[in-house]
Amino acid sequence: MTRHKQDGLTMNLFDSLDAGELWQEALCPGAAVLHGYAGDGRLLLPAVHDVTTLAPFRQMVTPSGFRMSVAMSNCGSFGWLSDKSGYRYGSTDPLSGRAWPRMPDSFARLASAAAAQAGFDGFEPDACLINRYEPGARLSLHQDKDERDFSQPIVSVSLGIPAVFLFGGLSRTDPAIRVLLTHGDVVVWGGPARLRYHGVMPVKEHNHPIMGRCRINLTFRKVM
Numbered sequence: 001m002t003r004h005k006q007d008g009l010t011m012n013l014f015d016s017l018d019a020g021e022l023w024q025e026a027l028c029p030g031a032a033v034l035h036g037y038a039g040d041g042r043l044l045l046p047a048v049h050d051v052t053t054l055a056p057f058r059q060m061v062t063p064s065g066f067r068m069s070v071a072m073s074n075c076g077s078f079g080w081l082s083d084k085s086g087y088r089y090g091s092t093d094p095l096s097g098r099a100w101p102r103m104p105d106s107f108a109r110l111a112s113a114a115a116a117q118a119g120f121d122g123f124e125p126d127a128c129l130i131n132r133y134e135p136g137a138r139l140s141l142h143q144d145k146d147e148r149d150f151s152q153p154i155v156s157v158s159l160g161i162p163a164v165f166l167f168g169g170l171s172r173t174d175p176a177i178r179v180l181l182t183h184g185d186v187v188v189w190g191g192p193a194r195l196r197y198h199g200v201m202p203v204k205e206h207n208h209p210i211m212g213r214c215r216i217n218l219t220f221r222k223v224m
């Protein structure tokens with residue numbers, strides 16, 4: 001097993017490795033789950049709180065007029081947005097009219113280290129979408145294709161209660177595999193996996209000792 005090079009990002013990384021809580025799983029070419037890579041999340045949670053104090057979670061509306069069950073916020077140079085006129089990235093938060101909060105260094109370092117661990121060197125995200133799921137929230141099958149350069153991977157960090165992630169193919173009707181993502185799991189998607197369809201099944205009622213009845217997913221992207 002490879003020891004993750006992630007000095008100072010998580011505590012007791014090697015303890016976790018020795019306890020079997022840290023392992024890497026290939027889903028398909030270009031997609032890898034780094035189970036436990038974000039540790040117990042203790043370095044990330046205060047930063048999530050800081051960002052979402054400046055840019056509160058909100059449920060966006062889809063172009064077809066449905067309110068999303070997932071509540072979202074963003075940090076970094078760009079934030080992902082949905083409204084009646086479509087999906088896009090923008091440099092300001094429409095709620096405040098101000099720039100999105102800057103991306104915490106701890107976020108950028110974790111995302112870059114995870115990408116390198118999965119074989120994508122030099123990943124420098126300029127956007128982090130923060131998704132909050134309460135029990136019942138879901139994300140229907142979609143592709144992430146609003147970014148400019150699909151040679152750049154996407155890194156996702158799961159915190160809180162578990163979710164079943166759906167990972168399909170390049171066509172919407174391709175069969176999807178189900179992957180359970182739990183607190184501390186990091187997934188890297190790039191190369192031939194970058195445009196695969198994916199989604200999140202309705203989150204079941206659970207209580208996480210740190211996060212309560214909530215799942216938070218950080219999704220790091222290189223938009224421009």
Ligand code: MD3
Pocket residue numbers: 129131139144154156189193194195196197198199200217219
């Ligand atoms: C597979 N969020 O925000 S990122 C999203 O759990 C989104 O909230 C998921 O899908 C969530 O768009 C986790 C999962 C993800 C992102 C990009 C992918 C999966 C991907 C690109 C290709 C294939």
Ligand code: FE
Pocket residue numbers: 142143144198
């Ligand atoms: Fe997505």
